[in-house]
Amino acid sequence: MADAKPIVKWAGGKGRLAPRLIELMPPEFGRYCEPFAGGAALFCAVRPERAILADVNRDLINLYRVVREAVGELVVALQRFSYTERCYYTTRRAMRPQADLFDGAPRDLVERAAAFLYRVNSEGEFNVPMGAYTNPTICDEAALRAFSALLNESDTVLIDDDFEAACAELEAGDFVYFDPPHDGTFDGYTGSWRGEQDQRRLAACFRGLTEIGVHCMLSNSATTLIEDELYAHQGYWIHHVLAQRVISQDANGRRPVIEVVITNYEPPEAPCP
Numbered sequence: 001m002a003d004a005k006p007i008v009k010w011a012g013g014k015g016r017l018a019p020r021l022i023e024l025m026p027p028e029f030g031r032y033c034e035p036f037a038g039g040a041a042l043f044c045a046v047r048p049e050r051a052i053l054a055d056v057n058r059d060l061i062n063l064y065r066v067v068r069e070a071v072g073e074l075v076v077a078l079q080r081f082s083y084t085e086r087c088y089y090t091t092r093r094a095m096r097p098q099a100d101l102f103d104g105a106p107r108d109l110v111e112r113a114a115a116f117l118y119r120v121n122s123e124g125e126f127n128v129p130m131g132a133y134t135n136p137t138i139c140d141e142a143a144l145r146a147f148s149a150l151l152n153e154s155d156t157v158l159i160d161d162d163f164e165a166a167c168a169e170l171e172a173g174d175f176v177y178f179d180p181p182h183d184g185t186f187d188g189y190t191g192s193w194r195g196e197q198d199q200r201r202l203a204a205c206f207r208g209l210t211e212i213g214v215h216c217m218l219s220n221s222a223t224t225l226i227e228d229e230l231y232a233h234q235g236y237w238i239h240h241v242l243a244q245r246v247i248s249q250d251a252n253g254r255r256p257v258i259e260v261v262i263t264n265y266e267p268p269e270a271p272c273p
């Protein structure tokens with residue numbers, strides 16, 4: 001089977017950081033969990049035997065369900081799209097709010113997934129102008145089938161809900177990787193993330209999982225709120241990594257930035273906190 005890779009671009013995607021994140025993971029764990037799945041780059045790199053992928057973006061999780069269960073139908077649906085203004089804007093106008101989506105028949109969900117994959121931008125939004133690309137790939141069948149195979153091979157549970165719901169059934173020895181909207185950047189891209197309020201709620205979830213023996217790793221901005229307030233003095237390990245910010249609101253923001261990776265366990269090469 002071909003190596004799986006992300007099938008959507010996503011704000012803050014961890015494709016380039018995946019090798020370093022894997023170095024910081026525990027050598028052994030039970031179930032793998034990503035409550036902020038996005039493009040699921042680390043999931044693709046780790047290829048866990050059992051997994052939970054979750055996201056509050058219902059379109060994204062619908063896409064992953066369709067890829068897992070009906071990838072052939074999705075390929076056929078995507079092949080009907082073309083990169084023209086008429087097709088692009090007709091598709092955008094036809095998209096209904098997510099709240100109205102999931103009462104439809106299975107075929108409707110395949111069509112929605114195809115439209116989402118065709119039209120979604122790199123921040124997971126479905127509301128931007130067409131953009132200027134030369135012959136973009138609309139249907140990467142090999143990538144879709146490889147991702148589908150991984151979802152099935154890894155016994156993956158897909159959840160379209162908040163991070164707390166994704167973590168509700170985790171047990172001692174499981175591993176969870178949190179990659180939330182980073183403090184001070186893209187706090188509103190999900191449409192439901194409430195900035196500092198949710199950062200505090202996530203930190204409480206991190207502490208609760210630590211108490212029951214779940215291995216936790218979190219990526220975030222190297223800010224005072226994250227480093228000095230929410231995760232300081234807890235006995236956690238804080239690692240600084242250089243990340244290439246590919247997606248930004250302006251060109252000056254597309255440069256390497258320092259991020260923190262916080263773990264509640266000691267990675268093999270890490271000093272004591």
